[in-house]
Amino acid sequence: MAHDLFPVPDSWAKAAWIDNATYLRMYEQSISDPEGFWGEQAGCLDWFRPWTKVREGAFEGDVRISWFCGGKLNVSYNCLDRHLAGRGDAIALIWEGDDPAESRSFSYRRLFEEVCRFANVLKSLGLRRGDRVTIYLPMIPELAVAMLACTRIGVVHSIVFGGFSADSLAERIRDCQGRVLITADEGLRGGQRIPAKENADKAVEKCPVVERVIVVRHTGGDVPWTPGRDLSWSELMENASADCPPEVMDAEDPLFILYTSGSTGKPKGVLHTTGGYLVFSALTHRHIFDYHDGDIYWCTADIGWVTGHSYIIYGPLANGATTVMFEGVPHYPDWSRFWNIVDKHGISILYTAPTAIRALMRQGDEPVRKTSRRSLRLLGTVGEPINPEAWLWYYNVVGEKRCPIVDTWWQTETGGILLSPLPGAMALKPGSALRPYFGVKPAIVDAAGNFLEGPGDGNLVITEPWPAMLRTIYGDHSRFLQTYFSLYKGAYFTGDGARRDEDGDYWITGRVDDVINVSGHRLGTAEVESALVAHPAVAEAAVVGFPHEIKGQGIYAYVTLKADRSPAEPLREELLRWVRKEIGAIAVPDVLQWAPGLPKTRSGKIMRRILRKIAANSLDDLGDTSTLAEPAVVEELIRNRPAAA
Ligand code: ATP
Ligand code: MG
Secondary structure, eight states: OOOOOBOOOHHHHHHSSOOHHHHHHHHHHHHHOHHHHHHHHGGGSOOSBOOSEEEEOOSSTTOOOEEEETOEEOHHIIIIIHHHHHHTTSEEEEEEOSSTTOEEEEEHHHHHHHHHHHHHHHHHTTOOTTOEEEEEOOSSHHHHHHHHHHHHHTOEEEEOOTTSOHHHHHHHHHHHTOSEEEEESOEEETTEEEOHHHHHHHHHHTOTTOOEEEEEOSSOOOOOOOTTTEEEHHHHHHTOOSOOOOOOEETTSEEEEEEOOOSSSSOOEEEEESHHHHHHHHHHHHHHTTOOTTOEEEEOSOTTSHHHIIIIIIHHHHTTOEEEEEOSOTTSSOTTHHHHHHHHHTOOEEEEOHHHHHHHHHTOSHHHHTSOOTTOOEEEEOSSOOOHHHHHHIIIIISTTOSOEEEOBOOGGGSSOOBOOOTTTOOBOTTOOBSBOTTOOEEEEOTTSOBOSSSEEEEEEEOSOOTTSOOEETTOHHHHHHHHHSSSTTSEEEEEEEEEOTTSOEEEEEEGGGOEEETTEEEOHHHHHHHHHTSTTEEEEEEEEEEETTTEEEEEEEEEEOTTOOOOHHHHHHHHHHHHHHTOGGGOOSEEEEOSSOOBBTTSOBOHHHHHHHHTTOOSOOOOOTTBSOHHHHHHHHHTOOTTO
16 A cells, blocks of 8 residues: 655644654664663653663563663652652653543642652551552542552552453452552543442452552442452541652553453563663653644543553643543543543644544544544554555544644554654654664564564564563563574564664554464455455444455454445445455455454544454454453354354
């Protein structure tokens, strides 16, 4: 497919933190002299004591990586205290409730006081540095307060997305042995109540390690209460002092544990540490979103995912930014909600996911067009490859051709963005994550195991440590070594496929397991999906391989139509012809199944491993389905599997 190029507007190149010349110079320095580069950049934080060595360890042997060795700092101090003198009254956090009538703003000073109080609450329960606490909260301000309070006293948080079931929560509590659980009575999403406390109770039954459950009163709903074990957030806060000096932490002290989405299998407990993570999340946030004073920044992710950790809380607050947190969903009370929020708060930078963009696009342009969106100046996306069609819609309709899009590729494990355009420095290509961020050294390895020099296609690896990388899988260093460092010598294996084009720009082709081999040709699922989504009738598509007698692997496509279209045989044939025209005969699906919905993780990623099982008709063993958002979607697809397949 040919791709348009969207050059950097002059106004952007002039006003952005990083223009093209600066990118090239800084990138070169970051690779040729990483210690010099990061030593200088780490000055973006306040350190209680400087480090003695910038970086230690390599991708060999036991892979024990350290950054800013011996340096001492505190995350909450960097996110709060140091802003008080200059911008204590500036807004740190804007909370937008599920109900459009509800929003609240917190100044840096107010947030600081709440965090200190809650840190004292945690201390009063006997928690000390190194202890683990599980947070199972809806997207309410107390979630931000709780995580920052943990960092203030060196407690390691493990945040579990509020949409997870009791079993998934229990599994995660057991894995990291969290002694305290923080939850709410209920969550609210799209006007529906989510039984947070009820789920928490069921989970705790299976987790004797939990001594205390702290409960935020959010909806005021009537929930069960276990005296002695359950404690009320507001009562604890009333009696707590707002004076809590920050604990002096080592740069390599654990900061948080977070479980991956489970797109490819059982979730991994990714462990991040303090110094490198905060330096990297702060700098990437500033440079990639080009954050300046006066911007209002909104990342729509849930804080239960790494995107919310790094780019709702830690990166933005370390930069003294105004960050927006949204409790609800894009379609409530109607499909204009996102854009109404943009107008209500004057949002200038919006960061969301392809799954949301495709869902919004499916509803047509009208819900967008009837809003202003004049305040927007930059758009971002993360989570899955973005189909060029969805990219163009985001660019033309949402951003009215005025706002660059940063397509940011990264993972729970990477802690921060590794590949992305820098909006003042690079011409954009719809569907490409373009270039590595400073200090990131990507490489592509072909099927024969060769590290490619120029353009080419293969597995994406990273060959040098970067500050925010995971240090281990909690409690299972051998799984860490096995998962990321066993396939290629001396490189971190991402599990994703990528192509580097003639200009040196990167395109994520999908997960490595999802690459299909048809009659000896390597096809990325992302490419076939993008061709399908480019058809005006198609809202979303997922493509997987299945065993095929002649070709080795055949192509199986699941297609969701736009809201105003319905399945029909002529349309099916038209779509097959369309793929032939867009890519070629090799990419034409052997089977095309209409899918009213696609199985997704709770973070909105298409779960192709389940679709592969359905395509191969191996229905007895669907693997770990605990992170599936809507199990009914899978049953429906199994029921309606075409007879010919
Ligand atoms: P698990 O590792 O448990 O299977 P997961 O990989 O879905 O789950 P995350 O860490 O949340 O868990 O997701 C990271 C993955 O998301 C990346 O490896 C990549 O496949 C995909 N991804 C993220 N951003 C992008 C992007 N901009 N373009 C393409 N793919 C992306
Ligand atoms: Mg992964």
